[in-house]
Amino acid sequence: MATRLKVVDVSTLERWGGDSVPAGNHHGSPFPYNPKLNQKLILWRGDICDLNVGAIVCTTNERLTDFSGVARRIHSRAGRQLTHECRATEGCHTGDAIVTKGYHLPAPYVIHTVGPRFSVKYLTAAENALHSCYRRSLEQTVEIKKRSMAFCVINTESKGYPREQACHVAVRTIRRFLEKYIEKIDTVVLAMDNDIDLAIYNAVMPLYFPRDPNEEKKAVKKLPKDIGNALGGTTIKEREVRIRHSLPTSKPNSLSEVRYVASRIGPRTMGGGGPEVEVKDDGPLIDTRLATRQEDPDIARQRDEVKITEKERARLLEESTYKDYLLRAKRADLSDLEKYRFIYPNGKDQKGRPIIVFVASHLPAQNVDMDRVLLYIIKVMDPLVTDAYNLIYLHTNIAPANKPSYSWMRKCYYILNRKYKKNIKNLYLVHPTWWVKALFFFVRPFISSKFYRKIHYVYYLMDMYETFDPKNLKIPNHVIKYDQITNVAYYNERYASKRASRSARREEL
Incomplete structure (x- = not known):
C-alpha cells in the first residue's frame, strides 16, 4: 500500500498579519506599516516540499546537479522526471532563476536559483547576487502567472553566507517587490526547515514588515545603515549619477544662437557679394556647469581595496x-x-x-x-x-x-x-x-x-x-x-x- 504524502494548503497557514490600523508612514520608516503587504506573507516552519503553492524555490548549483539539503528533498519528492529536465537545461547562472515542472510535488512548478558564495572582499557582489536570486524568483512566479510561491533559505552554510546578513537581503527584497507588484502575487511563504533560521527571520522580519505602528517605531532604530535601493539591492554610491549644478533656466537670446551657429559654419559673405562679416565667438560652446569630471568608480574601488590587507580581510x-x-x-x-x-x-x-x-x-x-x-x-x-x-x-x-x-x-x-x-x-x-x-x-x-x-x-x-x-x-x-x-x-x-x-x-x- 502506497504511503500517502503530506500536503499543506497555504490557506490553512497563519499570515504575518497586523493590526487593523490604517496603513501609512507613521514614524518616517523606509518600510512603513502596511497590513495589505503583511497579509501576503507567511513565515512557516516545515518542509517546503509539502506546500501546495504555485511554485517553490530550490537552491542549487549552476549545473542544477546539487542533491544536498533542500534540493535533495525536492528531487526525491518530485521524481526522476525533474532530474531529467534539469539535466536537459543549459544550467543557471549565479543570481538567476529558471523554471521547471514540479511533477509529483504538490507545487506545479519549481524555480531553481543559484546563490552566491560569500566573500568579504566581494561583499557587495555577494549581496547583489543574493538579492537577484530572490527578485528573479519572484519575477519568474509572475511570468508563469502564479499567485503564490514559497522560498526556502537560499543562502547555504556550504557557501559561507552569514545567516543574519542574508536574511536582511531576502526580506527587504521581498518587501520592495511586493510594494511594486502588490496585485500580482497573493502569497509568499518563507519556509524554514530549522529553528535557527526561524528565530533569525522572526527577529528580522518586523524591521521590514512591521505589524503595527509601535513595531514600526521600534524598527526605525534597529534598521541597518544599508537598507538597499528601490528594488532592495545593495546601493553603490559611487555609481550614482551626480549633477552638481542645475541647467540654466533662462532662454538663450537670438544673438547667442546666431553666434553659436556662426562659429560652427565659419565666416560667410552677405548675399549679393557684399563684404564679409565675421561673428566672434564669446566663449566656450559647452556650459561647464552642466558636468564635472568624476573618477571612474571601478578604479577608485580597486585602489581602495589595495589599502585593505589580506590580514584585514581575514x-x-x-x-x-x-x-x-x-x-x-x-x-x-x-x-x-x-x-x-x-x-x-x-x-x-x-x-x-x-x-x-x-x-x-x-x-x-x-x-x-x-x-x-x-x-x-x-x-x-x-x-x-x-x-x-x-x-x-x-x-x-x-x-x-x-x-x-x-x-x-x-x-x-x-x-x-x-x-x-x-x-x-x-x-x-x-x-x-x-x-x-x-x-x-x-x-x-x-x-x-x-x-x-x-x-x-x-x-x-x-x-x-x-x-x-x-x-x-x-x-x-x-x-x-x-x-x-x-x-x-x-x-x-x-x-x-x-x-x-x-x-x-x-x-x-
Missing part, C-alpha cells in the same frame, strides 16, 4: 563568521548538553580573572553533534572571554570516545575569534599524554609564538594549587584520585622534603 571574515555562530548559540536549545559538564566556569583567580574548566573525559565526542558542542562552548565562554581569563584543560582518563576529530578542533580554532586567543592569560594542560603533546607539536606552525608561551603543562595538581586556591577549584573526583594514585611517589618525596626543611629550620632556631 579578520573581517572571521568576525562575520563568529557573529553568525554566536547568534545561533544564543538562540539554540542546548540544555541537553549541560548534563555532561565538559565545560563550566569556575570562579575567578586572585586578580579577578575568570577561570574556565574543560573536562576532556566528559566530552561525548562520538555520541552527539559536534557542531552543537561548538555552539555550547561559545555560549559558555563568550561572556567570560571579553577580558583576560584562564583556561584549565583536564586531559585525565580521556578515552577514544572522548577524542574529537582533528578537523573539528581546527574548525574551533578558526571560528573562536581573536578575543579568545588574545585574552587568554594561561592555558593549563593537566595530565597531558603523548597525544596532547604531539597535537601541539604539529599545530605549532599554525599558532603564534605569543600564544604558545601561554601554554603550561601540569603533571601534578599540587603545582597548579600554587597558582589557584584548591578550595575554590571544582576539579572532578576522578581527576583528583588519578593524580593521587599516579603521583603518590612524587607527593611522598615532596612531603618528606618539606618535613626535612621544616625540621632544619627548627634546629636553626
Whole structure:
C-alpha cells in the first residue's frame, strides 16, 4: 500500500498579519506599516516540499546537479522526471532563476536559483547576487502567472553566507517587490526547515514588515545603515549619477544662437557679394556647469581595496563568521548538553580573572553533534572571554570516545575569534599524554609564538594549587584520585622534603 504524502494548503497557514490600523508612514520608516503587504506573507516552519503553492524555490548549483539539503528533498519528492529536465537545461547562472515542472510535488512548478558564495572582499557582489536570486524568483512566479510561491533559505552554510546578513537581503527584497507588484502575487511563504533560521527571520522580519505602528517605531532604530535601493539591492554610491549644478533656466537670446551657429559654419559673405562679416565667438560652446569630471568608480574601488590587507580581510571574515555562530548559540536549545559538564566556569583567580574548566573525559565526542558542542562552548565562554581569563584543560582518563576529530578542533580554532586567543592569560594542560603533546607539536606552525608561551603543562595538581586556591577549584573526583594514585611517589618525596626543611629550620632556631 502506497504511503500517502503530506500536503499543506497555504490557506490553512497563519499570515504575518497586523493590526487593523490604517496603513501609512507613521514614524518616517523606509518600510512603513502596511497590513495589505503583511497579509501576503507567511513565515512557516516545515518542509517546503509539502506546500501546495504555485511554485517553490530550490537552491542549487549552476549545473542544477546539487542533491544536498533542500534540493535533495525536492528531487526525491518530485521524481526522476525533474532530474531529467534539469539535466536537459543549459544550467543557471549565479543570481538567476529558471523554471521547471514540479511533477509529483504538490507545487506545479519549481524555480531553481543559484546563490552566491560569500566573500568579504566581494561583499557587495555577494549581496547583489543574493538579492537577484530572490527578485528573479519572484519575477519568474509572475511570468508563469502564479499567485503564490514559497522560498526556502537560499543562502547555504556550504557557501559561507552569514545567516543574519542574508536574511536582511531576502526580506527587504521581498518587501520592495511586493510594494511594486502588490496585485500580482497573493502569497509568499518563507519556509524554514530549522529553528535557527526561524528565530533569525522572526527577529528580522518586523524591521521590514512591521505589524503595527509601535513595531514600526521600534524598527526605525534597529534598521541597518544599508537598507538597499528601490528594488532592495545593495546601493553603490559611487555609481550614482551626480549633477552638481542645475541647467540654466533662462532662454538663450537670438544673438547667442546666431553666434553659436556662426562659429560652427565659419565666416560667410552677405548675399549679393557684399563684404564679409565675421561673428566672434564669446566663449566656450559647452556650459561647464552642466558636468564635472568624476573618477571612474571601478578604479577608485580597486585602489581602495589595495589599502585593505589580506590580514584585514581575514579578520573581517572571521568576525562575520563568529557573529553568525554566536547568534545561533544564543538562540539554540542546548540544555541537553549541560548534563555532561565538559565545560563550566569556575570562579575567578586572585586578580579577578575568570577561570574556565574543560573536562576532556566528559566530552561525548562520538555520541552527539559536534557542531552543537561548538555552539555550547561559545555560549559558555563568550561572556567570560571579553577580558583576560584562564583556561584549565583536564586531559585525565580521556578515552577514544572522548577524542574529537582533528578537523573539528581546527574548525574551533578558526571560528573562536581573536578575543579568545588574545585574552587568554594561561592555558593549563593537566595530565597531558603523548597525544596532547604531539597535537601541539604539529599545530605549532599554525599558532603564534605569543600564544604558545601561554601554554603550561601540569603533571601534578599540587603545582597548579600554587597558582589557584584548591578550595575554590571544582576539579572532578576522578581527576583528583588519578593524580593521587599516579603521583603518590612524587607527593611522598615532596612531603618528606618539606618535613626535612621544616625540621632544619627548627634546629636553626
